[in-house]
Amino acid sequence: MENCFKFALVASLCIVIHFAQASRCPLSEQDQWKEFRNSCYFFSETSTTWQSAKESCEENGSHLVDILSRGENEFIHQRLNTYRYSEDYYIGATDRQHEGYFVWESTRSALGYKNWNVGEPNQHLGTPENCAEIKTDNGKWNDVPCDIVMRFICKRPVSRE
Ligand code: 2F8
Numbered sequence: 001m002e003n004c005f006k007f008a009l010v011a012s013l014c015i016v017i018h019f020a021q022a023s024r025c026p027l028s029e030q031d032q033w034k035e036f037r038n039s040c041y042f043f044s045e046t047s048t049t050w051q052s053a054k055e056s057c058e059e060n061g062s063h064l065v066d067i068l069s070r071g072e073n074e075f076i077h078q079r080l081n082t083y084r085y086s087e088d089y090y091i092g093a094t095d096r097q098h099e100g101y102f103v104w105e106s107t108r109s110a111l112g113y114k115n116w117n118v119g120e121p122n123q124h125l126g127t128p129e130n131c132a133e134i135k136t137d138n139g140k141w142n143d144v145p146c147d148i149v150m151r152f153i154c155k156r157p158v159s160r161e
C-alpha cells in the first residue's frame with residue numbers, strides 16, 4: 001500500500017512537471033495567459049489606468065498588446081467574448097507623444113494594421129483621448145482618456161527553451 005502511494009505521488013509529480021514544461025506561456029491560477037501564433041497574451045481581471053496597465057505588463061515581462069493583423073485582432077476579440085464581461089480592454093496604441101499620430105507603445109512604430117471603430121479616433125467632444133481600447137462587442141478600436149480604469153491585454157513572445 002505504501003509503495004502504491006509513493007508511485008501515485010511520483011506519477012502525479014511527473015504529470016505536473018510535464019505540463020509545466022510543455023507550456024510555452026506563463027501559468028497563472030486564473031489561466032489568464034493564452035497562446036496564439038508564437039505569442040502569449042495576458043487578459044487582466046483587474047482594471048487600471050493605461051499607464052499603470054503598461055507598467056503592469058512590463059513587470060511580468062510583456063508589453064501592452066500591439067495588434068498587427070486581422071487574424072490577431074480576431075483571436076483577441078473571440079477571447080474577450082468568452083469572458084462575458086461587457087468591459088472594453090486597453091491595448092498598446094497611443095498618441096500621447098504627437099496628437100493624432102498613433103503608435104504602438106512597445107516599438108514606437110506607427111500603426112500598420114488598423115481597426116478603428118467608425119468615426120474613431122476622435123477626441124470625443126474635445127476631451128483628450130490619447131490611449132486606445134479594443135471594444136468587446138465588435139472588436140473595433142476607440143481612443144479614450146488614458147486615466148479611465150479598465151482591463152488590459154499584455155503580449156510577449158512564447159518561451160522557446
Ligand atoms: O460615440 C463614440 C464615443 O463614445 C464614448 O463617449 C461617449 C467614448 N468615450 C469613452 O468610452 C470614455 C468615446 O471615446 C467615443 O469616441
Ligand code: CA
Nearest residue numbers: 122123124143
Ligand atoms: Ca474616442
